Amino acid sequence: MNWADFFEPKVAWLFVGLNMFPPQSIKDAMEKQMRAEREKRAQIAESEGARQAKINVAEGDRAQAIALSEGEKQRRINEAEGRAFEIERVAVATSDGIRQVAASLNETGGLNASPYVSRV
Numbered sequence: 001m002n003w004a005d006f007f008e009p010k011v012a013w014l015f016v017g018l019n020m021f022p023p024q025s026i027k028d029a030m031e032k033q034m035r036a037e038r039e040k041r042a043q044i045a046e047s048e049g050a051r052q053a054k055i056n057v058a059e060g061d062r063a064q065a066i067a068l069s070e071g072e073k074q075r076r077i078n079e080a081e082g083r084a085f086e087i088e089r090v091a092v093a094t095s096d097g098i099r100q101v102a103a104s105l106n107e108t109g110g111l112n113a114s115p116y117v118s119r120v
Helices: 003-007 024-106
Strands: none
16 A cells, blocks of 8 residues: 555545436335235234233133132032031030930939830
């Protein structure tokens, strides 16, 4: 490289007078392509929205099914506990009655009070 290269004029860019406006057919094609792209994006957004809505409905149905199942489970537990308590109360009442009859029979003259007791 020599000193003359530094002083040599250089062209940074060249402007050639061109027609900057494309023909109508190209404009129409570009507009058609842009419209197609917009429609495609709109369809994608719509399908994503529909997909998310289906997911939300499915999650809601799942949560509802779980809640109903847990409610049914708790109802059955409550019914079983109620039946168990009822059976226990009947057993306690029966045993209390048997104790009272036994106590009465052991009292003086208690065996004479009951016609169902056999005398051996």
